[in-house]
Amino acid sequence: MALITISGYPCSGKTHRAREIAEFLEKKMQETDGPKQKVVMVSEHDLGVERKAYDNSRAEKPARGTLFAALQRQLSTNNIVIVDAPNYIKGFRYQIYCAAREIKVRVATVFVVSTPDECRTRNAAREGAERYSDDTLDNMIQRYEEPNSMVRWDAPLFTVLADDTLSTSNGSESTLGEQIWRAVTAGDVKPPNGAALSQAKAPTDALFNLENTTLGIVTNIMAEQAASGALGGPVILTLTPAVPDAPKSRTGGLKIQITLPQRNITLSELQRLKRQFVTIQKKAITLGTTERGAVDWTEGGVADRFGTFLEEHLKG
Known part of the structure; x- marks a missing residue:
């Protein structure tokens, strides 16, 4: 349903605010009609991440x-993850x-503000493993x-000062808690970006169809040109499907209409264009594609694309 990212200096009071937000959201959930969502806290402390992990980059990574893997396990349309x-x-x-x-849940960022001196004071009052070393604290x-409301990954951004409260006794809708509630229950759900989309893979026979169909078209063009004396113009090529049981067109065979230039086309020229086309198409086969709609890797689909490719490169 939503992900709330808490951010702030070490010892700024983030855990206190995270728990406060969780309690507020759970209470709102009980007061609201409709499906009940689960509020889940993903905390470094609960995961056993020690303060000394931030002493150097090798341990911090x-x-x-660990934190990222834990939040990924909890992310779902049924949870509000803090x-x-x-x-x-x-x-x-x-x-x-x-x-x-990628999961298609709402996001929000809560920036817990505290001064460096306040953080140092709180850290000094802690004992043992709960305490950061002075050098680590200063380095962090x-x-x-700092989060920025102008960038998409920090928006919507809610800044919480030391004396801020989430709600008031009169239940005002302008309070910080209500604003966070609206963001995680009614805010925009941003779609996955292109890098996060699943890549649509080609069928296992795509490469076979690609090689055999393009070769068949080249062979038929040379035969048509020899029969017509290189007159050019629109011609219909009838191909025999490379796979015996492959689906055929309504006319009984695989056909493609192509407009040839009114000049002699050499075999070497067609072979060169075939290699260019196959190279381009192979990239889509091996790497997948995020084009709108599935790419047609049947013999008919390959023939149509290769025919268009040849018309564009054989002009003149």
Whole structure:
């Protein structure tokens, strides 16, 4: 249903705010008619990510991987997932955003604001594994990339100050909690980008059809040209399907109409154009395609595309 990314300095009060938001949303869910969604917290603390993981980049990378894998497992149209972590690098927030778009759930970012001195004071009051080293804390504060409402992966952005409350006793719809509620229940669902879309793969016989159909067209053009004396103009080529049980057209055979130039076309010229066309089509076969609608890899589909290709390159 939605993904809420909590972001802020270390020790800025993110966990407190994340729990507060979770409680508010659960309460709103009970007060609202309709399907009940589950509010899920994905927290570094619950995943066992230690503070010392941020002491160096080698340890930090797998820690972020653990967090990302956990939120991916929870992302669904039935959950509101709250990610409680520093999320201080915009590249990681973008990665989270793309994961949410792929599942087609709403997104929101909550920026918990606190001064560096306040964070240092809170960190100093912690003990043992709950405490960041002073150098690590200062480094994370210095490297922090603040969320920006103008970029799509941080929007909509809600900034929470130390003295902000999520709701008021009179239930005002302008409160921060209500704004977050509307964003995760009624906001726009952004579609996946092209990189996240599943690649449509070609059938297993696509390459066979490609090679045999193009070869058949080249052979038939040479035969037609010899029979007509290279008069050119529109001609209809009748091909024998390479696969005996392949679907045939209504006329009883595989036919293609092509307009030939009024000049002699050499075999080497046709073979060169065939190689160019096959090379282009092979890329779509091996890498997949995200074109609108499925690409027709049948003999008829290949013949139509190759015929158009030849008409465009044989002009003159």
